[in-house]
Amino acid sequence: MNSDKVNRCVEALCASGCDAVRATIESLELELPLTETRDMDELEVKTVLHELKSIMAVYDDRDSQCAG
Secondary structure, X not given: OOHHHHHHHXXXXXXXXXXXXXXXXXXXXXXXXXXXXXXXXXXXXXXXHHHHHHHHHHHHHHHHHHHO
């Protein structure tokens, strides 16, 4: 697995904003092809998905704490 490629992909996707990342997570969970992951193997794509979910969990947790 090429972790540099995964990191670059995650950073690029995150630069698109939270709504885009949520849409990307949904697409990856449905195993839909994405331009950003087309040159990645299955493990790399799963790692991108895991990283994006971890990042968004922090944002979602912070938002729920601020709403209270």
